[in-house]
Amino acid sequence: MTIYHHVPRAFALLLSTSIAALAAPVAAQQAPAEDDARAAARDDYHNRADGEIVVTASGLTQLDTLAGTSVMQGIELQRSLAGQIGDVLAKEPGVTATSFAPGASRPVLRGFSGERVKVLVDGIGAIDVSNTSADHAVSIDPLTAERIEVLRGPAVMLYGSQAIGGAVNIIDKRIPRRLLADEPYHFDATAAADTAYDLREAGASADVALGGGFVAHVDGTWRQTNDVRIPGHVASDALRADLLADAEEEALEGHADEAEELREAAEVRGRLPDSATKTWSANAGLAFFRDGSNLGASVGIYDTTYGVPSRPGAGHLHHGEEDGAEHDAEGEDHDHAHEHGAVPISIGLRQYRADLRGTLDLGDGFFRALNTRAGYSDYTHTEFEGDEIGTVFDVEGIESRVELVQARRGTWQGQVGGQYYFRDFRATGSEAYIPPNTTDQWALFALQEVHAGPVQLEFAGRYERTHVAAGTVGFDRSFNAGSGAVSLAHETADGLRFGINVSRVARAPSAEELLADGAHIATQAYEIGNRDLSLEKAWGFEAFVRGRIGPGTISVAAYRNHFSGYIYQDAVDAEIDGLPVLQTVQRAARYSGIEGEISYPFIDSGPFRLIADVRGDYIRASLKDGTPLPRIPPLSLLGALEAQTERFDVRGEVQWTSAQERLAPGETRTDGFVFVNASLAWKPVRGNDSVTVLLQGENLFDVEGRRHVSFTKDFVPLAGRNVKLSVRTSF
Structure with missing residues (x-):
């Protein structure tokens, strides 16, 4: 299939004009060396001042945004690296992961997932299907990330009104970001191995100065894991009890073989079957820099194969008895017989991608820069049932954006x-x-900002027109959505900022929410969309405090969202093909929560620092009538103590997640757990961070943990004790 004829002529003209404008500097005279140095300084993420946050996604020059923003890079990113972006960010305040399987885990922000969380690659979408179902992997390899940003507040509207929970922006180097003014090349490499996943991974990237303002880039990654080691049984206590009870019934009725299979399924422990993964990626890019402008492009491939763990005993429920009570409002407990239960399920995913990024320096006029970003994706995702092909998803997509960045005029700037x-x-x-x-x-x-002394005002607006069409079923609808947000803050002389955010957002329903009609492997349910859905609208309110408290830092936010027409899947009292039915509906709903992080250096004496970190979040979500919504994360807290010297960093963590006992209809309780983690980082080159060797111990006491937000929580526990060794070098 091809998409080119679908692009409106006006937009194609806009994009081609932008590219032509960005290419204009190619004919210009070579910029002085000092301009090259300034460009390098703007794009080098390795040398930011301590505590300085630069949010690259917004395209503005401010060092902070008025809403909470988390940035992960350097040793923290190395410590958190995992195969899927959801697991990388799971310890951040207000963030958890879907944890469907080791090969498929997407971020959950403030209890929101799927369509309500935008995952970006350098400012544009991943262009995959990870937002449509929890069993679909995110087609981004975290090994290629240079930094990761979690964005909230008005600036998120630059990237989509559907990002009610926020956005995750992965910054990589597939398109070079800077000239190599002082070196002919720059090389980065990483490698790691661990014990819980039998992980073996490696990645490398190189930027090479070609002269004449050109820089070339290549990178590649490879990652392989086996079935993950787990602390105890695959099945949760509640699921084991059900399996053993079913086994007794089968035995009483003389079905000895079925009874034995159920007992064996209940006792599987030690490793999680069908959880192995294998992933590789490769990218190549070229960029040109001159006169404060740049233009670059890249091509790449991402390929992964991963197992989809099946519910123990699937296909063996007692004579097809109805277990509808075991299904919550979105079918997450998977207690129904399923035709795929007897064979292993795996997914093979491949994405070919091309990207363009450019900046044109417009001088000293009202607009100082024109930014262009575009991406094209050809994505294929195959679900295998044993060795046979079950379902193939083909997605071809394009996303493009053009931004005019205003020059600062006194206290005002924007784009x-x-x-x-x-x-x-x-x-x-x-x-x-x-x-x-x-x-x-x-x-x-x-997005506009006004800084008047200690008072800062930020406001954003977005208008979207969305058209969804499915010719084979005669569906054709358009949606017009307008959204806006305002943030007001006051900063004290000590650098502490107090503020509020107010937003009104509208989201068009997705094609999946509108058109679904059939059995779905991820929910093990029969899903029915709703072609009459209207816009999902919400008022959002947030109060925050962030900044410095003496030598320490604080970032705390409390928020509440009021939805009219909240879109979700409701379990109905019916079956189709032996599966429970999930009907997409709209109801009024409420989300509220608090999240925060405090970091304080108790000792800061030159070469030695002792820092304490505390993070936590709590979310409460209900329909307007008080009925809890499904898969809402419970209260979680993380406390850490880190000692830093010139060549060694030692960190210990206690990560506590409470039980979730506030349950949606049909949900089952999820036990709480406590993980203890430790790490030792060694920088063997004195006075130089170019090499870091990291030894980590995760879940040191081999405790069983399950994430309540996961569709598969009752048969996909988190990994057991894990010892990991990684090396990262840059020169």
């Missing part, structure tokens, strides 16, 4: 822009529960 997104989705096979469809969306947005 305006436009965005276009197109997706052609096709699924074929036994579980093609969504008909072929296209999504066509364009948007206009603006």
Whole structure:
């Protein structure tokens, strides 16, 4: 299939004009060396001043945003690296992961997941199907990340009104970001191995100065894991009890073989079957820099194969008895017989991707820069049932954006822009529960800031028009959504900022929410969309305090969201093909929560620092009538103590997650757990961070833990005790 003829002429003209404008500096005279140095300083993330936060996604020059922003880079990123971006960020305040399987885990922000969380690669979407179902992997290799940003507040509207929970922006170097003014090349490499996953991974990247303002880039990664080691049984206590009870019934009725199979399923322990993964990626890019402008492009491939663990005893429920009570409002407990239960399920995913990024320096006028970003993706995702192909998802998409960045005028700065997104989705096979469809969306947005002494005002607006069409079922609808946000803050003389955010957002329903009609492997349910869905609208309110308290830092936010027309899947009292039915509906709902992080150096005496960190979050979400919503994270806290010297960093963590006892209809309780983690970082080159050797011990006491937000929590526990050794070098 091809998408080119779908792109509106006006947008194609806009994009081509932008590219031509960005290419204009190629004909210009070579910039002085000092301009090259300034460009390098703007794009080098390795040398930021301590405590300085630079949010690259917004395109503005401010060092902070008015809403909470988490930034992960350097040793913290090395310490948190995992195969999926959700697991990388799971310890951040207000963040957890879907943890469907080791090979598929997406971020959950403030209890929101799927369509309500935007995952970006350098400012544009991943262009995959990870937002449509929990069993779909995010097509981004964290090994390629240079830094990761978790964005909230008005600036998120630059990237999509659907990002009600926030956005995750992964910054990589596939398109070079700076000239190599002082070196002919720059090389980064990493390698790691561990015990719980039998992990073996390696990655390397190189930037090479070609002369004449050109820089070339290549990178590659490889990662392989086996079935993960777990502390105890695969099945949770509640699921084991059900399996053993079913075994007794089978035995009483004379079905000895079925009874024995159920007993064996209940006693599986030590390793999680069908959880192995194998991933590789490769990218190549080229960029040109001159006169404060740049233009670059890249091509790449991401390939992963991963197992999808099956519910123990699937296909063996007692004579097809109805277990509808075991299914919550979104079918997360998977207690129904399922035709795939007898064979292992795996997913093979491959994405070809091309990207463009450019900046044109506009001089000293009203607009100081024109930024262009575009990406194209050809994505194929195959679900295997044993060795046979079950379902194939083909997605071809493009996303582009153009931004005009305003020059600062006294206390005022900002940017305006436009965005276009197109997706052609096709699924074929036994579980093609969504008909072929296209999504066509364009948007206009603006973000403005006023800094008047200690008072800071930020406001944003976005208008989106979304068109969803599925010709095979005669569906064709358009949605117009307008969103806005305002943030007001006051900063004290000591650098402590107090503020509030107010937002009104509207989200168009996705094609999956509108058109689903069939059995779905991820929920092990029969899903029915709702073609009459309207816009999902919400008012959001947030109060925050962030900044410095003496030598320490603090970032705390309390928030509340009021939804009219909250879209979710409701379990209905019916079955189709032996599966429970999940019907997409809209109801009024409420989300509220608090999250925060405090870091304080108790000792800061030259070469030695002793720092204490405390992080935590709590979320409460209900329908308007008080009924709890499903898969809401429980209270969690993390406390850490870290000693830093010139060549060694030692860190210890206690990570506590409470039990979740506030349950949606049909949900089961999830026990709490405590993980103890420790790490030792060694920098063997004195006075130089170019090499870091990291030894980690995770879940040192081999405690069983399960994430309540996971569809598969009752049969996919978190990893047991894990010892990991990693090396990272840069020169």
